[in-house]
Amino acid sequence: MIATNQKLGRAFAVFTHLCRRLAHTAAGGHLKPEYDAVIIGAGHNGLIAAAYLQKLGVNTAVLERRHLIGGAAVTEELIPGFKFSRASYLLSLLRPQIYKDLELKKHGLKVYLRNPYSFTPMLEEGIQGKLPRSLLLGTDMAETQQQIAQFSPKDAQAFPKYEMFMNRLAAAIDPLLDSSPVDTTAFQDRSLYQRLKALFTLKPLLQAGLILGTQLPQYYQVITGPITKVLDEWFESEPLKATLATDAVIGAMTSPYTPGSGYVLLHHVMGGLEGKKGAWGYVEGGMGALSHAIAKAAEAHGANIFTEKPVDKVQVNSSRQVQGVVLKDGTEVRSKLVLSNASPQITFLKLAPQEQLPEEFIKRISQLDTQSPVTKINVAVDKLPNFLAAPNVISGQPLPHHQCSIHLNCEDTQVLHQAFEDAIKGIPSRRPMIELCIPSSLDPTLAPPGCHVISLFTQYTPYTMTGGKVWDEQERNMYADRVFDCIEAYAPGFKKSVIGRDILTPPDLERVFGLPGGNIFHGAMSLDQLYFARPLPPYSNYRSPIRGLYLCGSGAHPGGGVMGAAGRNAAQVAFEDFKNL
Known part of the structure; x- marks a missing residue:
């Protein structure tokens, strides 16, 4: 059943993506031989950089290797009728100034706010016929304190001060x-x-x-x-501490x-x-709708956006000055500026000419920490999960906890630590940390009536497993089955509700989305790789050793998440340099 639906889904997705691609390429016009600026990659940061540069009068083209725009902020119809935010799945960090400057609401962006926002059910037997306990956190502080008081009145009093x-x-x-x-x-x-x-x-x-x-x-x-x-x-209460620790x-x-x-x-x-x-909220139509709103803003100012235009290399002259890019098919596109939305590793180790970069720079880029614990699983179901701690109503309509980030295997920080310890040994977590979201609980456009799409953000899964194991189809399914078994313990009947699933391990996230090591931030958000040191000192100002080549993606300051700050900041730096060319 699952395999059949997945095959149908892939065929349907190919058709719908073809239609969207043709429509979008037509909007972008024909690729010209020369622009003021070329942006590598149509992730949200690249699109934002294009919008700002074009708005400032810099003639800009965006070149995307995939058949759709958005990078990791995409919507894909993997199963007929089910639209998944296949990688990133929640919105909160996008900078307010970008909303305003690019008029994203005017260009179709609609967001469903979540309240409550966090639900942590306990894996325990109910006492004296009562339901298992759960922790529900929301914007109503009095209600949140009542929830916390189940576990610790002291913590309930401390929580507003902590916030x-x-x-x-x-x-x-x-x-x-x-x-x-x-x-x-x-x-x-x-x-x-x-x-x-x-x-x-x-x-x-x-x-x-x-x-x-x-x-x-x-x-x-x-x-x-x-x-x-x-x-x-x-x-003092573990359910509260563990829930907060997930972030x-x-x-x-x-x-x-x-x-x-x-x-x-x-x-x-x-x-x-x-x-x-x-x-935090869900974007109507999935995260791809956000990317399309940004693209519309960029195109409204005159930017050109092209899909299926993979860049093969950045062209640089003997004076270490950018001259443009060369596509995989040999097409040359000249430009004075090149902004890369790709990771630092792809930008400097694959696209930029190595002979034009300092050896020490190349060495340090290759040593950046890109470890990732994430396996993303997208699931289509024919009914909502029915949690023992918060049973569904007879009508099957979503309840407040269904719109939350639902934290499973998150009752104790030691459980999270043990999951991490497994991965460090090269073993997918035996009891993985699971963040389960149901965006269709608020956005009915994502699934057929009565059905839902579920996002499972799980960890910890190592990129490289011990014992010579690789992430083949068998290992993917074994891990996904383990995750589903965990969900079943909290919500019996979940496994029977599954129509189809899409499993993205760290190597899959790297292959599909260009995330180095599968890292959703393009590199660890550790203190040695932040601010002055992102990606490396003294190149934290979006510039690189090659004049005219800039980083504008999550590998640059201030880092990952659907924030857009790197794209906006890089565009401003590049524009200042452009004026002096």
């Missing part, structure tokens, strides 16, 4: 996201004018320091320490006990939607 504490830290980090990191080289061997100009780049750091004030030492501990140490100082490890090959995991949590609470800080 204020973390929100203040997020507010301090906020100004750093919308500008390049401080250019420390500008203070050395430069003219007085250049040094004075560089002083202005210190403004976001000074703003952050003023916001944090005398509490800077406590916040320093949050950013550098393991999240368990931070949460242990605030709370500190999601997408990262780290344990809640790993130093620096606190920043990853911060990265996931610094966003917002519709003016509501920390809010």
